[in-house]
Amino acid sequence: MNDIKSFFLSPFYWAKALQMIERGNDLEAFTLLNNMHVKYQDYKYYLLKSFLSLMLKEYEYSLTLMDKGLFIVKNNIKLNNDEKTYLTKYIYSLMFTAYRMIDKFDEAGEIDNKIKNLTFSVDNVSKKIIQLFPQP
Numbered sequence: 001m002n003d004i005k006s007f008f009l010s011p012f013y014w015a016k017a018l019q020m021i022e023r024g025n026d027l028e029a030f031t032l033l034n035n036m037h038v039k040y041q042d043y044k045y046y047l048l049k050s051f052l053s054l055m056l057k058e059y060e061y062s063l064t065l066m067d068k069g070l071f072i073v074k075n076n077i078k079l080n081n082d083e084k085t086y087l088t089k090y091i092y093s094l095m096f097t098a099y100r101m102i103d104k105f106d107e108a109g110e111i112d113n114k115i116k117n118l119t120f121s122v123d124n125v126s127k128k129i130i131q132l133f134p135q136p
Contacts, residue, residue, distance in 0.1 A: 007037040017048070026055045043072040043079075043087065047133055050094055059098045066091050066098070082124035089118045090133045 013032045020029035030052040036045060046069030053062035073079065073087045092115045099108035122130070 003037065006035060007039060010036040010039070014045075021048075021052070026052050030056060043069055043076055044132065046072060047087065047091065050091070054094055054098055054101075057101070059102045062098050063095060066095050080124055082120040082122075083126060083129055085118050085120035086122070086125045086129065086135070087133060089115055089120070090135060092118070093135070 013036050017029040017032040020026070020032065030049065033045065033049050033052070046065050050062050050065040050069055053059075053065055070088065070091050073084055073091070076084065079087070092111050096108050096111045096115065099105070099111060
């Protein structure tokens with residue numbers, strides 16, 4: 001896709017992808033996210049794409065996206081510590097599921113232990129983050 005066109009259409013792709021998820025059309029949402037310009041590929045992009053990959057049973061690819069999302073979350077200067085921890089727990093929850101689906105139970109156990117050690121105050125987490133990335 002034309003880079004300039006992709007840049008200007010990316011907010012539309014994001015909004016449309018969220019609509020497709022609400023309608024249960026994960027594949028179309030995933031396809032829309034693939035069209036987004038690199039400038040818009042922030043932690044939200046990687047976390048949503050990780051979730052969709054998991055739903056589409058692309059477990060290994062999902063884990064790769066989760067690692068990238070985790071790195072971006074941990075290094076994001078706009079998020080406060082509670083938001084970073086909340087999102088880390090969200091990512092770990094997805095990782096736990098992915099590892100179990102591919103029969104990597106030792107890795108799933110390690111992730112489960114990490115989840116148990118995370119603490120944060122949900123009062124300090126943006127409502128938008130909670131709405132977009134609900135905890136299981």
